[in-house]
Amino acid sequence: MSDKITVLVAGSWGTALASVLAANHSEVYLWTRKPEQAxxxxxxxxxxxxxxxxxxxxxxIATTDMETAVKDSKAVVIVAPSSAMRQVAGALKPYWKEGMLCIHATKGFETETVKRMSTVISEELGCTEGEIVVLSGPSHAEEVVRLCPTTVVVASADEHRAAAAQELFINNDFRVYTNRDQVGVELAGALKNIIALGAGLSDGLGFGDNAKAALLTRGLAEISRVGVELGANPLTFSGLAGLGDLVVTATSKHSRNWRAGSMLGQGKPLAEVLESMGMVVEGIRTTKAAYAISLNLNVQMPITDQIYHVLFQGRSPRSAVEALMGRDRKTEMEAISQETWEQWHS
Structure with missing residues (x-):
């Protein structure tokens, strides 16, 4: 069987994962739309x-030709921005063969439909969501390519596919765990970007470590709350895809979401922030999707709500923090439903 692996597309995370795979496999094809990048x-x-x-x-080996990239590959890793995922998966479809392993490593939602990336890919490829594997966890591309020790999780409802994905990636620098909770891993990876925006915003305002620690803790609570409502295992959110990824994304200079939030906290308008970043900031689109999800499910997401109003309704970052601090008095466990509590302790 061919040892060829394909990665779509050649952004920072796609390139970093291609680098990991190149340490394990003889031939890694990296697809890009840009001839000059190839x-x-x-x-x-x-x-x-x-x-x-x-x-x-x-x-x-980089190529702009999808057929060349995918032909004879035993696995395809899709790392397209969430806004381009449907288009990229659709372009893959004509060359998709039964038996190919499909892994995606994109942390976001399709904003227009609020669908998870596994759903979007399965719709375009004509397969089930269980045939898709999700790769997530605390992993900055800049550190992965420098061979800094990194640990991630691969998740699928099909444990054999998860194990196959683990085998593709794992080596001495890149440790990989498996998980059956595909929904939870996918949700955790997407939703933590919102809290990372908030952490950057808090730092940009100069509010210090106390405020950021509270934001991360309460942010994890609201991620867990909506995740369980959507069918995830609550324990997933205390693992690599949840707490691990939240910490690294909300506290690091490498994080686009933290940097974008920090600039917003310093008073820069969103358009200027996005122009200066030069790369996709997934948390901005995810905030819009998560805000819609919270309304549809009638689930409280107060941090998401305030960040949504800062990004899209013109609220000042300082007034958003004041609104959070001025919420009704609660016990710490009050926001956790009885159903969630029972699942957590069952």
Missing amino acids: AEINNSHTNEHFLPGITLPPNI
Whole structure:
């Protein structure tokens, strides 16, 4: 059987995962829409826009042709932005073969439909969600390509597919756990970006560590609350995809979501923030989707609510924090439903 692996697309995280795979496999194809990016990767073994100063393994081969990228691959890893996921999965469909392993590592929702990425991919490929594997966890691309020790989780309702994905990626620098809770892992990876925006916003306002610690703790509570409502295992949110990814995304200079929030907290308008970032900030789109989900489910997400109003309704960051601090008095456990409590302790 071919040892070829395909990664779609060549952003920072896609390139980092291609680098991990290149350490384990003889041939890794990296698909991009941009001919100049493909030429740079093939000729210079760099991807300077996304990962400056990094030399990529020579067995990463970039191409703009989807058929060339996918033909004879035993696995396809999709790392497209959430806004482009349906288009990329649709482009993959003509070359998709039964038996190929499909993994995605995108942390977000399709904003228009508030669907998870596994749902979008399965609709485009004509397979079940259980045939998709989700890769998530605390993992900055900038550290992965420098071989910093990193631990992630791969999740699928099909434990055999999860185990196959684990085998593809695991090595001495990149440890991989499996998980059956595909929904929870996917939700945790997407929703923590909202809290990371909030953490950056708090830091941008100069509110210090006390405020950020509270924000992360209460943020994890609201992620868990909506996740359980959507069928996730509550324990997932205390694991790598939940707490682990939340901490790394909400506290690191590498985090786009934290940086965007920090600039907003310093008073910069959203349009200016997005222009200066030069890369996708998934938390912004995710905030819009999560706000709609909370209304549809009638689930309280107070941090998400305030960040939504800062991003899309013109509320000042300072007034958003004041609104959170001025909420009705509660006990700490009051926000956890009896049903959630029973699931947690069953």
